[in-house]
Amino acid sequence: MSVTELAPAASGIDPERQRTRRAARRRNTRAALLFLSPWIIGFLVFTAWPIGYSAYLSLTDYDVINDPSFIGFDNYVQLIEDPKIALALWNTFIFTVLQVPLYVIVSIALAVLLNQAGRRSSGFFRTVFFLPKMTPPVAVGVLFLLLFNGQNGLINHVLGWFGINGPAWTTDPAWVKPGLAIMSLWTVGGSVIILLAALRAVPNQLYESARIDGANFWQQTTKITVPMISPTIFFIVVVNTIAAFQTFDEAYTAFFGSGNTTYSNDAALFYVIYLFQQAFQFLHMGYASAMAWLLFVVIMAVTAIQLWVSRRVVYYEADVR
Known part of the structure; x- marks a missing residue:
């Protein structure tokens, strides 16, 4: 054997x-x-197949009508030479810097308020906050033009009650992106629900100990609540950063969908809007594919930076066990 x-x-x-x-x-x-x-x-x-095929198209000259012709890295060279690429990236970056912190702060504030409310009222307001997220983005874009109209919009009308002369949100290039960032708060309800679930998981013993030590509401929020829900906050920051870099619907509906040709268009020319124009208006599919891969690299780089920063600012309970 x-x-x-x-x-x-x-x-x-x-x-x-x-x-x-x-x-x-x-x-x-x-x-x-x-x-x-x-x-x-x-x-x-x-x-997988569309991703791989777009990588191939980024190396070709393709207009949908004719077969793709291989041109190597010419599209990527054109990205460097195209001044509108830099403009679109800058607009998108500024919008992201304005929108993400505002979105996260408002989400946390509403979630904390809901957490203080009773169970019955909390359920009602959760539904109220989430319902706007069901609104089609195109409708939100049209609503933006109505609410933020510089002459007779509701926002400036309310500001006038306090003696504030509201800006020209839709025509002044300096106020186009802040107005769109404020308008994006319309869909804050989803993040509020996620943060509320994280708040409910914070142990009550921590708050009881803090109250015994004389900590007020603000101290409890900054020293206990925010650190304990920091993984959830980090998740929302990453997800909304990616979404902000890909913003399209509201801005396109408000400034490009109706054939608007005012000078404020350049202020609202976000990267995905310019990509859409190249692909479906000018039929530069190869160039648009190269633009998509550039956006992918930018988002990956920003996300990597966020992950690196999170190691220093995000508290994970498992790390101290």
Whole structure:
């Protein structure tokens, strides 16, 4: 008898049981792959293939009508030479810097207020805050023009009650991006619900100890609440940063969808809007694909920086155990 035949017996393991276990693992693997196959097929067809094909198109001159012709890295060289690329990236960056902190601060404030409310009223206001997120973005873009009209808009009308002369939100380039950032708060409800769930998970013992030590509401919020929900805040910051870099619907509807040609268009020319114009108005599909890959690199770089910063500012309870 060989050594390999003696090994199972020496170790006390039944060879037949080993074969049964291997067969069971194979059956479980096949069953898992069978259940996952719809997602795998969908991912390959609708995600992996378009990503790979867009990488190829970024190296071609393609106008949809004619076959793609390979031109190497000419599209990427054109990205450096196109002045509107720098303008669109700058507009998108400024909008992101304005929108993300404002969005997060308002989300935290509303979530803290909801957490202080009673269970019944909290449920009602959760629904009220979330409902606007169901509003189509195109409708929000039209609403932006109505609310932020510099002459007879509701926002300036309310500011006038306090003796404040409101700016020309939709025509003054300096106020276009702040107005759109404020308008984006319309969909803050989703983040509020996520933050509220995180707040409910903070141990009450921490607040009780802080109150015994004489901490007021502001001290409890800054020293206990914010650190304890910092992973959730970080998640919202990352997700909304990515969304801000890809903003399109509201700005396009308000400033480009109706054929608006006022000078404020340059202030609202976000990167994805310019990408859309190149792809579907000018049919520069190859150039638009290169733009998409540039945006992907920018978002990955910004996200990597955020992950690096999070190691120093985000508190994970598991790290101290």
